[in-house]
Amino acid sequence: MLAKLHRKSLPLSLGLLLAGITTGAVAANATPAVDAGVAPASQNVQVTLVLKLRNQAALEDYIKQTVTPGSAHYQQFLTTSQFAEQYGASSADISRVQAYLQKQGLSSQVLPSHLAIRTSGTTAQLDALFSTSIHNYVSRETGRQFHKPAGTAQIPSAIADVVDVASGLSNERAYRSHHVSASAFTALNSQSPKLSASSSSSTGSNGNPTASGVPGEYTVGDVANFYNINPLYKRGVVGKGSTVAIVTLSNFYPSDATTYWSDIGLTTKPNRITQVHVDGGGAIDGGSGETSIDVEQSGGVAPFANIIVYDAPNAGNGYVDAFAQAVSDNIADSISTSWGLPEIFNFAALNVTGASNTDTSDAGDLRAFHSIFLEAAVQGQSLFAAAGDSGAYDTVRDLGVGTAPGDYSAPLTVDSPASDPFITAAGGTTTPYSYAFGTGPTEQITQESVWGWDYIQNYFNTYIGPNVVNLFSTGGGGGVSVYWHTPFYQAFTNGVRSSQPNQSLVFYDPSAGPTTQLILPSRFQGRNVPDISLNADPETGYIFVSTYDGGLNSGEGGTSFVAPQLNGITALLRQSSGHRIGLWNPQVYAIQNIFGYGRFSAFNSIRAGDNWFYYGEPRYNQGAGIGSLNVANLDLFLRSGF
Structure with a gap:
């Protein structure tokens, strides 16, 4: 199936990990400039x-009505000109x-x-x-x-x-793409790691011919198997008449996507990719693989949907402009992005000279994105953003963590723009699989779980030796916003929390000692993320094709796979229902709150695992949100007007 593709070797080796290298990279602005x-x-x-x-309260009320069955304006989405005239x-x-x-x-x-x-x-x-x-x-x-x-x-x-x-x-x-490579655990003592797919019905190639059934080499066909998408395909629902958009900060090679689809044996609509270079467009650079992932996943889940790629420079107003263009054009029925930064990086305390370390007013782009997302919602465009890959501690991937000079502390934080109430935050899970390294015993993830690499950390601490590797805090992003208040659709959701107390961002200045740069609000009744999660753990991850990254890459994951998968799923739902789906959040929370979990539920409860702080629960949780999807059931709910 993949014979024509060049397989790139995995990017890390156990030798590097044994040397104590962490998976958290340090951003360009990690230390004061x-x-x-x-x-x-x-x-x-x-x-x-x-x-x-204008009339923002009326706008938000109208948005609620568009996605509330029985309301006067249910599914009566506005055009761009109508939005301009009214709001x-x-x-x-x-x-x-x-x-x-x-x-x-x-x-x-x-x-x-x-x-x-x-x-x-x-x-x-x-x-x-x-x-x-x-x-x-x-x-x-x-x-x-x-x-x-x-x-x-x-x-x-x-x-x-x-x-x-x-x-x-x-x-x-500079925004970060939410893409993570597998830890690439090469066997100790020259022994191969024992790795096999679980026999659970949620894994393997059960029915979809493009699936691999191999953890770390999954395709969009495996996504269809995991989340019950195949019944839609059997009805001829493949995204016809739908358009998905990708908002990204790197340019890419469109041939990567067509190579991926062709070589997994997926039949797709030809000539369906359109590129829009905003503000001159993004560069072909280290983020190009992210754009390839987004197009391959969204267009693979919905193989006959049209795809528009809005790429912009990863600096200044590029991200805002790309989103504003995609929404104002109003061609795409759904839009996803896999880039973000810690929400707190927008706060005045970290941006304004002389600001108090308690100043959490927006000195960044939080309000800018919010206005754009409100426009998208009233136009019926479904939005998805990756929730991040640093577990409950979103700053760690950007700033590192420690208490030595030059280090930062690690407060509980969430990612933006995923934390905005009018975008659906895409979280991450680990699907069932077996693993063993070196002479250690075989262990199993027996049920779909919140993704957090502490399960690997614990394995190494026990069987290889303590402090040999440092995987903190790689996992699915989730937690509580300390800027956006709890939205109406989470008001009656069991499991929604407020922010934790005693959270601060401290810089251990080599010359001045510890400096508290930001004290986060305590017990803030904030927006909880994520909303929906799908498989994102690179250990149970995917293949993708990126010319910039050497061709075929395996053992890849991150919530950057989930956001475009939800984008593609929306294209299927749009074809099946005959209309745009609109803002997911009020609809999926209502379905879960009213009907709960069970055989006919649209959601799979994620009850195990954690993202280094928040644990899986038989209800909403900040590790996996409502849970993962049963797409065929969700389709039935949406078509019936639940």
Whole structure:
């Protein structure tokens, strides 16, 4: 089935792990940067002005009605022009902002949604516009250069009643793709690891001809087997008439996707991939494999859906612009992204010079994304975001963890944009399999479980030796937002929690000692993530094709596989129902809360495993959310109007 593909060797070896190397990488902004001084006056900066919504309360109420059976506006989704007319900035307000920008010598481009205006200018122009001073900085960790305001940027008073957020004044944060490679445990003492698929009915190649049945080499056919998608395929539901979109921050080779589909034996619609390069597009770089994954998975689950790939630079306003474009175009019925950063990286305490370490106001793009997601929801576009791959401690993959000079603490945190209430957060599980390493005994994951690599950590601590490897905190992202309040659809969900007390981000400064950079809110009644989870553990992971990464890659996982799989599933549901599905969250929580788990449930309860803090439970939990899917049953609920 895969004979034509070149198999790339796995990226890590046990030898590296035995040397004590952790799986958590350190981001470019892990340590405070060096201020390189005022940016040259002629340096160009792109900025997107996200405009304030009109009648936001009415908009949110209308969104609820579109996904609530029996409501006056059930499934009555709006067009982009209708959104602009009812909830976007008025034409008069937009003209006023454009005139103000023109006086500053700045051009403007208005999105059809009336939600954003793109502009660009020199640092001198933008310094004057936002009453700030943009400086260049150099990361002490990597030498990467970036710019950001040295002080708080102020929206000009003349347009402050219209403009909500100025995105792009800083390009400090580079988003991370939520993709993880297998730990690649080569056997100790030259013995091969014993690895076999469980005989559980949730694994193997039960029925789908494109499935491999081999953990670490799973395909979209295995996803269909795990989550009862095959009954839809047998009815001819393959995504016809549906369009999925991928929002990503790297360009890719479209031939990767067609090679993957062809070589697993999957028949797909030809010539179905369209690329939209936003702000000049993303680069072919280390994130290109992520884009390949997203297209292969979404388009593999829904083999006859059209695919639009919106790629943008991984800096400044690129991510906001890519999402805004995908939503304003309003061609895609569903959209997924597999990129994110810790929610707390948006807070003023970490971005504004002189801000209090308790300041959790948004100095990033949280509000910008939120407005865009509200537009998507009222247009009936289903959104999905990977919840992260650092378990309950979302900063660890970006900052590392420790108490030595140069290290950071590890507070309980969640990922953005997955934490937004109007996007579906895609979490991760481990499906049943057997494993053994070296001379250790064979052990089993006997039921689908919350994904967290502490089960491997514990195995090594017991049978190989303590502190030989450090896998903390690799696993499915989940926890409680400390910015977004508990949304209405989680208000009556058993298992929803508030934030934990005594959580702080501390930097162990080599020169000044421990510095508390942020004290997180305690007992905050916040949005809980994830919402839905599917298999994401690289040990029970997948193959994908990426030219940039050497061809065929196996033993791959992360919640970046789950978000596009849910995207593809939505394309199937859209064809089956004959209409857009809209925002998943109110619908799936209602189905779970009313009907619970059982033989005819749309969800599989995830009762085992953990993500290093939150444990599987026979109810909603912050490791796996509602649980994993029974897609055929979910389809029946949605078509019946439950």
